[in-house]
Amino acid sequence: MSxxxxxxxxxxxxxxAVFPLGMATVAGALDRAGHEVRQFDLLAVDxxxxxxIAVLQAWSPDVVCLSVRNLDSTDSLSQDEDALVASARDxxxxxxxxxxxxxxxxxxxxxxxxxxxLAYTAADHAVVGEGEQTLCRLLDELAAGRRPExxxxxxxxxxxxxxxxxxxxxxxxxxYAERSGLLNVQTKRGCPFHCIYCTYPxxxxxxxxxxxxxxxxxxxxxxxxxxxxxxxxxxxxxVNDPGRHYLGVAEELLRRAVKVRWAAFFTPCELSxxxxxxxxxxxxYAAELGTDAASDTTLAGMHKPFSFAQVRAANEACAAxxxxxxxxxxxxxxxxxxETVLEGIANLDAFDHCVxxxxxxxRILPGSPLRQQAIEEGVITIDTPLLNPVTYFSPAVDIxxxxxxxxxxxxxxxxxxxxxxxxxHRLQLLQNMGMRGVIWDKLISY
Numbered sequence: 001m002s003x004x005x006x007x008x009x010x011x012x013x014x015x016x017a018v019f020p021l022g023m024a025t026v027a028g029a030l031d032r033a034g035h036e037v038r039q040f041d042l043l044a045v046d047x048x049x050x051x052x053i054a055v056l057q058a059w060s061p062d063v064v065c066l067s068v069r070n071l072d073s074t075d076s077l078s079q080d081e082d083a084l085v086a087s088a089r090d091x092x093x094x095x096x097x098x099x100x101x102x103x104x105x106x107x108x109x110x111x112x113x114x115x116x117x118l119a120y121t122a123a124d125h126a127v128v129g130e131g132e133q134t135l136c137r138l139l140d141e142l143a144a145g146r147r148p149e150x151x152x153x154x155x156x157x158x159x160x161x162x163x164x165x166x167x168x169x170x171x172x173x174x175x176y177a178e179r180s181g182l183l184n185v186q187t188k189r190g191c192p193f194h195c196i197y198c199t200y201p202x203x204x205x206x207x208x209x210x211x212x213x214x215x216x217x218x219x220x221x222x223x224x225x226x227x228x229x230x231x232x233x234x235x236x237x238x239v240n241d242p243g244r245h246y247l248g249v250a251e252e253l254l255r256r257a258v259k260v261r262w263a264a265f266f267t268p269c270e271l272s273x274x275x276x277x278x279x280x281x282x283x284x285y286a287a288e289l290g291t292d293a294a295s296d297t298t299l300a301g302m303h304k305p306f307s308f309a310q311v312r313a314a315n316e317a318c319a320a321x322x323x324x325x326x327x328x329x330x331x332x333x334x335x336x337x338x339e340t341v342l343e344g345i346a347n348l349d350a351f352d353h354c355v356x357x358x359x360x361x362x363r364i365l366p367g368s369p370l371r372q373q374a375i376e377e378g379v380i381t382i383d384t385p386l387l388n389p390v391t392y393f394s395p396a397v398d399i400x401x402x403x404x405x406x407x408x409x410x411x412x413x414x415x416x417x418x419x420x421x422x423x424x425h426r427l428q429l430l431q432n433m434g435m436r437g438v439i440w441d442k443l444i445s446y
Contacts, residue, residue, distance in 0.1 A: 071363075125152065129153060168226075183229045185220060264284070302334065326438075329359075374392050
């Protein structure tokens with residue numbers, strides 16, 4: 001068995017610091033397989049690589065495994081190019097100067113662009129997809145003195161009962177409970193939708209794999225008891241599945257009388273007031289809707305499985321239950337024109353009791369239908385590198401006009417945010433004042 005140091009390299013804190021649940025999940029799998037595991041979070045030491053090196057040299061693991069969470073911030077107007085992957089590259093370089101440990105990288109960013117991120121960071125190996133079993137296989141190969149392939153892929157998706165319960169580092173959990181006020185919990189994996197830009201189905205498969213509600217609530221109670229956490233974010237691609245597994249989680253919280261506040265990503269599809277009422281009784285305090293577009297034309301262009309009338313109904317259901325709701329909307333995607341921009345703004349401005357967070361353009365990623373469309377339209381070629389952000393804009397819209405118009409129209413409104421960077425300073429001020437959680441819910445009044 002091996003001694004493994006897991007390292008979260010994420011340094012992004014906008015809109016809030018996010019607990020590294022993926023690292024904790026892989027740690028749980030390694031621990032159950034008999035490996036000795038330690039977790040280190042670069043954000044928890046304010047990016048101080050020297051503290052990482054001190055832990056590395058004092059503990060002297062057999063293998064170092066780095067988690068790379070994000071490729072970019074998704075804000076085309078304030079991109080830092082490769083900044084979010086650069087922290088992983090810097091950790092690899094620091095590891096090389098300190099010793100000769102094998103370095104493995106994994107996480108969502110790696111799974112999307114494995115060859116590119118592996119080359120950029122100069123790590124030894126990349127683990128693609130769910131790492132619970134693949135990393136164990138890699139460690140066995142290294143321990144046996146063999147030379148595994150540089151990139152290891154899973155032999156298939158895990159069954160629901162194979163998904164490893166996280167091994168929470170309670171010191172890290174307490175740090176995030178204090179800093180952002182939120183800890184992450186997963187209730188399922190997979191996404192059946194076909195949104196044109198999205199990599200979730202590529203990463204997690206197209207079918208939901210549900211985690212037993214009793215296990216989900218066990219994790220919540222553990223983190224409440226041992227880390228002082230009171231607010232949670234369900235990190236599922238979409239929480240409100242057609243099979244209504246999410247209501248099973250809500251009902252388990254109610255059955256045990258767990259006092260908790262939780263938020264999650266929702267789809268407007270079939271989001272009824274009655275189901276929201278159950279969720280609210282169980283602790284739901286904020287719903288983030290993946291609306292993505294603001295007219296029927298652009299919803300179709302994004303391959304969304306709902307109409308704008310359904311978005312309106314979902315907003316009204318949340319308002320009726322007094323649940324703060326935010327709409328994440330992308331302008332400039334497939335099908336966008338000057339007319340749909342104006343229609344979309346009018347549609348969203350007709351909504352009450354909600355926040356709209358808008359971005360401009362859609363990042364093109366491998367494994368997404370948008371990449372093929374962009375190739376067919378001549379926006380990119382099949383050989384265009386995608387490690388640095390390449391953004392798709394509809395050829396039928398004037399990008400500069402669209403960005404100016406959105407910014408000017410919504411500048412007077414605190415509940416309509418464009419571009420995202422406009423809100424970063426305000427978020428920081430609110431956090432400095434002691435506010436925790438998703439924070440955007442504080443912008444809504446009834």
